[in-house]
Amino acid sequence: MVGFQGVDYSIFQILNSLAGRSSELDFLLATMASDFLIPVGLGLILFHKWFSGRTDNQMKYNQKLVLISLVNMAIAALLVFILNLWFFRERPFAVHDVNLIFYQPTDSSMPSNFATGTFALVLPMLRVNLQQAALMILMVLTGSLSRVCVGIHYPSDILVGFMLAIFAIPITLILVRYTNALQERIFHITRRLIPT
């Protein structure tokens, strides 16, 4: 195995060698890689963002960012769906001898749905403040790398996921730019139901 695939598999082996060493570390890795910890954590940060802001304008700006994040995630998920119509990559545990400490997903390994979705959710929020941005990026990286450690993704799956999330940004911005009136309507209704 040479070239990019060889490097990819070598990094996978290094990270995957962390699994199976102790039950405590396995529990930690599996929990961080789970479908619940990082996505819910990011969801809670967005939920907090919706209600926070010192001034009216700041709050409206935050709420707009939350909306853009959700739209960006939906577009990134659509890109994954379209890509998977033509492309399927076997999971590492299906073709190699790995330390598997996670359940066996049946969908394509590349791109990582987790990495694409969470990174797409986080990207628009990077404009808020440095501390929060760093925390969110750290959460995404931790979750994504854990999924390599537990044996269900190659590092390149994560990388392609991140690239798809970045690719979704211009599409989202174009969509946001041409739907201003609709957004204002949504915000008007939302602010009446959820006063802030």
Added chain:
Amino acid sequence: MGFSLAYFVACSLACIGILQLASISPRSRYLQLFKLGSLRKFVGLLLIFASFLLFFLTGDRVISDHEGGLDANQQAIIFSLSALFSYIFCAVVSQLILKVIIKVDSTNEITCSPIHKKDYYELTFSELQEKNWSDFKVWITQYFKS
């Protein structure tokens, strides 16, 4: 407790915690469950950590959606429902205990912050939702008449 219910309970607790942290902002003070700011912060953080511990330590949570887990769509729906539930819970309990008033100005811009203009009226959370409902009925009737 079933997996979906455990997820709903954990998300609801975490969302209530988040709302207590957010209600430190004067604009969201109608969601306060306690008057004391430091107590809200403490309870908020406690609820968030407790919810994660409760969820992950009370059963095997690393399971596929084919084996009783939740797929991404189910997760999104349950998370949204728990966020809505926690929002209504905080707003209603806050109204009952602390009786926080929401200010609505004549252009229907709603805020909890001090309004300098004189033309606003004060409503509780439930009165505001009643007003929203009656305004919606008027709007929908006019829409179909025209």
